[in-house]
Amino acid sequence: xxxxxxFQIPALIKSLTDVVLPAVxxxxxxxxxxxxxxxxxxxxxxxxxxxQYRYDCVELDSYLKLAxxxxxxxxxxxxxxxxxxxxxxxxxxxxxxLAGAGVEPPAxxxxxxxxxxxxxxxxxxxxxTADDAALRxxxxxxxxxxxxxxxxxxxxxxxxxxEGPASGLPAVETLLVR
Amino acid sequence: MTQAVIDxxxxxxxxxxxxxxxxxxxxEIDRVLSRKLERRAGPPYxxxxxxxxxxxxxxxxxxxxATPFTVRxxxxxxxxxxxxxxxxxLDWTPPGGxxxxxxxxxxxxxxEAITETSRLREFQIIKALEGVVPVxxxxxxxxxGEHLPYPAIVYGFxxxxxxxxxxxxxxxxxxxxxxxxIRETLGQQFVDHLAATHRFDWQxxxxxxxxxxxxxxxxxxxxxxxxxxxxxxxxxxxxxLMRLTMAWLRRHMPPVDRISVVHGDYxxxxxxxxxxxxxxxxxxxxxxxxxxxxHEDLSWCAKRPFxxxxxxxxxxxxxxxxxxxxxxxxxxxxxGLKVDPLRMRYYDIFxxxxxxxxxxxxxxxxxxxxxxxxxxxxxxxxxxxxxxxxELRTQMxxxx
Numbered sequence: 001x002x003x004x005x006x007f008q009i010p011a012l013i014k015s016l017t018d019v020v021l022p023a024v025x026x027x028x029x030x031x032x033x034x035x036x037x038x039x040x041x042x043x044x045x046x047x048x049x050x051x052q053y054r055y056d057c058v059e060l061d062s063y064l065k066l067a068x069x070x071x072x073x074x075x076x077x078x079x080x081x082x083x084x085x086x087x088x089x090x091x092x093x094x095x096x097x098l099a100g101a102g103v104e105p106p107a108x109x110x111x112x113x114x115x116x117x118x119x120x121x122x123x124x125x126x127x128x129t130a131d132d133a134a135l136r137x138x139x140x141x142x143x144x145x146x147x148x149x150x151x152x153x154x155x156x157x158x159x160x161x162x163e164g165p166a167s168g169l170p171a172v173e174t175l176l177v178r
Numbered sequence: 179m180t181q182a183v184i185d186x187x188x189x190x191x192x193x194x195x196x197x198x199x200x201x202x203x204x205x206e207i208d209r210v211l212s213r214k215l216e217r218r219a220g221p222p223y224x225x226x227x228x229x230x231x232x233x234x235x236x237x238x239x240x241x242x243x244a245t246p247f248t249v250r251x252x253x254x255x256x257x258x259x260x261x262x263x264x265x266x267x268l269d270w271t272p273p274g275g276x277x278x279x280x281x282x283x284x285x286x287x288x289x290e291a292i293t294e295t296s297r298l299r300e301f302q303i304i305k306a307l308e309g310v311v312p313v314x315x316x317x318x319x320x321x322x323g324e325h326l327p328y329p330a331i332v333y334g335f336x337x338x339x340x341x342x343x344x345x346x347x348x349x350x351x352x353x354x355x356x357x358x359x360i361r362e363t364l365g366q367q368f369v370d371h372l373a374a375t376h377r378f379d380w381q382x383x384x385x386x387x388x389x390x391x392x393x394x395x396x397x398x399x400x401x402x403x404x405x406x407x408x409x410x411x412x413x414x415x416x417x418x419l420m421r422l423t424m425a426w427l428r429r430h431m432p433p434v435d436r437i438s439v440v441h442g443d444y445x446x447x448x449x450x451x452x453x454x455x456x457x458x459x460x461x462x463x464x465x466x467x468x469x470x471x472x473h474e475d476l477s478w479c480a481k482r483p484f485x486x487x488x489x490x491x492x493x494x495x496x497x498x499x500x501x502x503x504x505x506x507x508x509x510x511x512x513x514g515l516k517v518d519p520l521r522m523r524y525y526d527i528f529x530x531x532x533x534x535x536x537x538x539x540x541x542x543x544x545x546x547x548x549x550x551x552x553x554x555x556x557x558x559x560x561x562x563x564x565x566x567x568x569e570l571r572t573q574m575x576x577x578x
Contacts, residue, residue, distance in 0.1 A: 002538065007203070007542065007557060010553070011553035011557040014554070015552045015554035015555075019225070073225060113415055116417070120416035121415070121416075127428075127429070135426060136578075142419060146419040150419075150564055155567060160562075162562045162564075162565045
């Protein structure tokens with residue numbers, strides 16, 4: 001899927017900077033100011049987006065450490081009994097989530113890209129075979145995979161309206177299941 | 179295959195040489211694609227002002243005109259996803275003529291476009307077709323960007339609209355509705371001009387920027403190499419379906435029965451017509467033209483985004499004008515050339531491959547590097563690739 005924020009945001013910034021903002025009425029100070037703020041906010045988003053996941057993991061880890069420090073202290077405070085129980089439950093949940101947080105999104109994207117390239121190269125190489133049965137099997141696997149893959153991709157961009165309002169595409173959320 | 183480790187944003191000379199070797203295509207196409215890669219690591223597209231374009235146009239004309247002239251009334255033209263266009267008025271004296279005033283259009287490339295093409299080819303084909311089909315008169319060319327920031331051509335301003343004034347549409351004319359009362363008149367011209375293009379005797383034309391293919395499959399091989407090269411050069415993520423499709427296309431190349439001028443983007447949205455008399459005044463966007471099989475144009479203009487359903491809710495109207503049966507019958511009558519259903523199907527698949535290469539590969543790569551004057555529009559168009567790929571998938575399921 002190419003339409004992701006790391007690709008989209010720089011295009012938005014360039015359009016706003018090069019085309020839209022120079023055309024905004026200089027006398028409209030409110031529009032001028034908000035236009036600049038939009039560009040600034042988009043720059044911030046573009047810069048921070050790759051770090052968002054790592055940031056959240058670090059933050060969760062730091063709060064787990066804080067909770068671990070607080071728990072024995074809270075145990076000595078009767079008035080904090082209910083709050084401590086809630087904290088303990090939240091910390092258990094947080095540890096479980098953090099344990100399940102694996103690689104970062106850029107690594108996931110890079111692995112996808114490597115695998116796509118490897119599959120593509122195999123498809124090209126297989127096309128040279130004289131073994132019709134083997135070729136058919138390769139083609140069938142690729143076609144079956146493409147059907148599910150394209151349904152996800154079409155659902156991802158459905159809001160753009162390329163397939164019209166009656167496309168019948170499912171909500172992408174329902175397709176993001178392993 | 180080492181796609182994952184190649185830095186396509188900073189192409190090495192070795193990689194460029196490898197691509198040229200693997201995908202031999204027409205000389206001029208090879209030149210513009212190689213130039214694109216050689217320049218890619220350079221700066222992004224820098225905004226160009228009307229004043230800069232006016233100065234560049236004056237510099238170009240000074241080398242072409244021996245008498246005084248004035249460039250005035252410069253203004254931007256919108257439309258299209260590929261090139262910058264500036265309308266202007268020229269007060270001048272044509273060689274051997276009287277002083278006159280001519281409305282003109284400057285059409286210039288950005289740093290990288292969603293379709294990387296040759297201004298020289300575009301200039302030559304439009305000039306060759308003057309008097310054959312309605313095209314804007316061509317005047318001058320800055321083929322290598324010697325006077326303007328990037329390569330450009332100057333042609334006559336054609337009056338007209340790309341869609342009914344009251345109609346709405348999406349980007350690049352996609353989704354335009356043609357009302358019933360204009361379909362017959364415009365539809366017949368739509369067919370007649372396509373027939374005239376395909377029957378045009380290109381052998382006598384000055385088309386030095388076009389390699390002349392031998393009968394058989396050479397034109398198609400060049401075209402397949404062209405678009406697979408574009409895919410290799412620009413695609414970010416590989417798509418196995420594209421690999422599978424290209425292998426099929428290469429295995430099933432149909433020989434051409436007649437080598438024609440192929441417009442390459444013949445469709446609703448790429449012609450102007452005058453609303454008062456319903457006359458097509460100009461066919462535009464010849465940048466993808468080449469010498470090949472007419473079935474590419476025939477199947478391309480029949481694609482769903484370039485037409486709509488008739489009032490019965492069932493019959494698809496090509497270009498918003500004619501049903502497929504009516505279109506084919508009129509085309510065969512006008513051209514004297516047959517429409518071969520098998521080749522229609524082949525080129526339908528070819529066209530989807532080409533369209534995906536344009537919108538998903540170059541449509542990603544050019545804005546990724548900030549290379550166009552409208553990155554946000556090009557990035558937006560990338561989204562249509564998945565509908566095209568789904569259509570390609572269903573087509574491939576039928577032929578495999």
